[in-house]
Amino acid sequence: MAAKKKTTTNAQLPLADKSKQYSFFEDVWDVVRQIPAGRVSTYGAIGRYLGAKSSARMVGWAMNASFIVSPKVPAQRVVNRMGLLTGKAHFATPTLMEELLQEEGIQVEKNKVVNFTELFWDPVVELA
DNA sequence: AGTATGACTCATT
């Protein structure tokens, strides 16, 4: 019954198919899950940690797919390199991302992380 | 199969 190939998006695959691309998604999620509470990271840093082969856009796609995997991926801790909550619109509610961050002690103002530079958690450095 | 889009980033103008 494995005749169903990859008609479905790899993001929706139930962890059964070991597609190379799927590994990339898992890698992203794994890194994001290692971000400590109260800290934030960026798409570019994560992509670079994975080898800089993929552009930051792919990390964003991985985040979009992260909602269907478990354990939950703290996507709210991933912002763009300016500390802007560019992905907040993709959460259940437009304010959920900001609220989750504030719950972890991160101050957010106008969709931007305050003291982003200090809170920035770089996998290239931390997981080096 | 080719085109368009995207939770980004960097370089150039």
Add this chain to the structure above:
DNA sequence: AAATGAGCCATAC
């Protein structure tokens, strides 16, 4: 310094 174009690679149509 702000704006624009190009690079990036996978998904969606």
